Amino acid sequence: xxxxxxxxxxxxxxxxxxxxxxxxxxxxxxxxxxxxxxxxxxxxxxxxxxxxxxxxxxxxxxxxxxxxxxxxxxxxxxxxxxxxxxxxxxxxxxxxxxxxxxxxxxxxxxxxxxxxxxxxxxxxxxxxxxxxxxxxxxxxxxxxxxxxxxxxxxxxxxxxxxxxxxxxxxxxxxxxxxxxxxxxxxxxxxxxxxxxxxxxxxxxxxxxxxxxxxxxxxxxxxxxxxxx
Amino acid sequence: xxxxxxxxxxxxxxxxxxxxxxxxxxxxxxxxxxxxxxxxxxxxxxxxxxxxxxxxxxxxxxxxxxxxxxxxxxxxxxxxxxxxxxxxxxxxxxxxxxxxxxxxxxxxxxxxxxxxxxxxxxxxxxxxxxxxxxxxxxxxxxxxxxxxxxxxxxxxxxxxxxxxxxxxxxxxxxxxxxxxxxxxxxxxxxxxxxxxxxxxxxxxxxxxxxxxxxxxxxxxxxxxxxxxxxxxxxxxxxxxxxxxxxxxxxxxxx
Numbered sequence: 215x216x217x218x219x220x221x222x223x224x225x226x227x228x229x230x231x232x233x234x235x236x237x238x239x240x241x242x243x244x245x246x247x248x249x250x251x252x253x254x255x256x257x258x259x260x261x262x263x264x265x266x267x268x269x270x271x272x273x274x275x276x277x278x279x280x281x282x283x284x285x286x287x288x289x290x291x292x293x294x295x296x297x298x299x300x301x302x303x304x305x306x307x308x309x310x311x312x313x314x315x316x317x318x319x320x321x322x323x324x325x326x327x328x329x330x331x332x333x334x335x336x337x338x339x340x341x342x343x344x345x346x347x348x349x350x351x352x353x354x355x356x357x358x359x360x361x362x363x364x365x366x367x368x369x370x371x372x373x374x375x376x377x378x379x380x381x382x383x384x385x386x387x388x389x390x391x392x393x394x395x396x397x398x399x400x401x402x403x404x405x406x407x408x409x410x411x412x413x414x415x416x417x418x419x420x421x422x423x424x425x426x427x428x429x430x431x432x433x434x435x436x437x438x439x440x441x442x
Numbered sequence: 443x444x445x446x447x448x449x450x451x452x453x454x455x456x457x458x459x460x461x462x463x464x465x466x467x468x469x470x471x472x473x474x475x476x477x478x479x480x481x482x483x484x485x486x487x488x489x490x491x492x493x494x495x496x497x498x499x500x501x502x503x504x505x506x507x508x509x510x511x512x513x514x515x516x517x518x519x520x521x522x523x524x525x526x527x528x529x530x531x532x533x534x535x536x537x538x539x540x541x542x543x544x545x546x547x548x549x550x551x552x553x554x555x556x557x558x559x560x561x562x563x564x565x566x567x568x569x570x571x572x573x574x575x576x577x578x579x580x581x582x583x584x585x586x587x588x589x590x591x592x593x594x595x596x597x598x599x600x601x602x603x604x605x606x607x608x609x610x611x612x613x614x615x616x617x618x619x620x621x622x623x624x625x626x627x628x629x630x631x632x633x634x635x636x637x638x639x640x641x642x643x644x645x646x647x648x649x650x651x652x653x654x655x656x657x658x659x660x661x662x663x664x665x666x667x668x669x670x671x672x673x674x675x676x677x678x679x680x681x682x683x684x685x686x687x688x689x690x691x692x693x694x695x696x
Contacts, residue, residue, distance in 0.1 A: 400639020
């Protein structure tokens with residue numbers, strides 16, 4: 215994927231393999247960031263940094279968690295992108311420490327996309343740029359496709375990436391478009407009295423401990439718990 | 443209503459997307475229903491391209507298990523994928539294959555499930571507007587003869603109209619690309635599936651029954667299906683009746 219600087223976001227999404235290793239994923243993130251007109255992107259789930267294109271992005275995510283300041287922590291509406299087109303001006307009053315350190319890293323603008331699986335907020339995708347100004351509409355909407363692709367990768371790879379490679383765990387394609395997974399998430403949420411997010415976690419850990427696919431596990435739950 | 447009136451009304455429906463509250467899921471669902479009514483086909487399904495080489499089916503219906511398998515494999519191989527890729531109509535023969543072996547070797551899994559589900563023919567038409575192909579329409583038939591030329595022409599025209607409607611729906615919301623439409627369709631579908639599971643488990647009913655309740659509720663109270671789903675998730679399983687649609691909902695008038 216090296217040298218793919220002019221690649222389209224669609225082309226990149228087609229090229230993302232579910233079995234990509236750490237280095238391939240990083241290269242993919244770099245290419246995506248550039249296709250979106252960004253200097254770099256990082257993805258955090260909960261408070262865990264799981265995917266980043268470069269050290270500046272990684273440092274930025276760390277800073278937010280360490281300082282407890284930053285736009286990535288404040289995403290409330292999962293349908294909107296949070297844009298900070300001018301970090302120095304817009305963030306200085308709200309988060310003086312964060313703004314100062316971000317400027318020190320040479321960051322002029324920040325953009326945060328919520329990463330979600332239906333009603334389950336799984337994390338954020340944060341991109342930065344070294345020049346101020348908003349994203350174009352196209353960059354903004356293409357960012358959503360990248361966030362969707364990352365949500366799909368989340369279903370496949372986290373939290374058990376390395377363990378899954380060592381034999382047990384679910385294998386093969388996990389598809390965001392599989393209705394059963396989402397239906398079973400709803401079923402578990404109602405049966406266990408937990409949030410959809412926790413229900414999805416439980417579903418994934420059930421699949422993982424049994425060594426079966428997410429889809430098969432979901433199918434079993436539906437068959438066991440619901441009348442036909 | 444005469445067939446001509448029905449066709450005319452369908453085209454008006456497919457054009458009626460330049461509204462603030464356009465619901466892409468409802469729109470696509472309505473399109474498959476109209477295909478079944480107007481064309482000599484048993485089942486119809488819309489596939490959209492989102493991310494990756496696979497297609498996906500955004501309509502949140504619960505088909506029969508056999509049909510579900512056909513649609514599942516159609517996302518990865520077969521006429522729907524090829525029609526999208528080549529921007530041309532593509533056929534696959536199932537039961538009573540006139541040219542046995544051909545479709546089998548090209549799309550082994552799809553063909554097996556097509557046959558097992560009792561279909562004789564699958565025809566996929568591209569959803570395209572000039573250079574942009576956004577997915578395909580898959581028509582499944584149980585009858586032994588292929589679609590006649592008139593039906594095929596009508597099907598492609600319906601598909602073209604739906605594609606134009608879908609691509610135009612974004613102009614009112616100032617969307618430069620179809621990406622947001624695809625993102626919204628995917629995420630709405632997921633929310634609807636999550637809500638179906640939640641409601642079914644709460645009331646101890648089947649997923650189909652849960653979906654029927656949601657659909658009926660959306661229709662009666664002029665709510666978007668995805669809004670009803672969101673309410674179910676936010677409140678447990680209560681169905682609220684506050685109307686959010688300012689206009690009559692034409693999405694479900696069957």
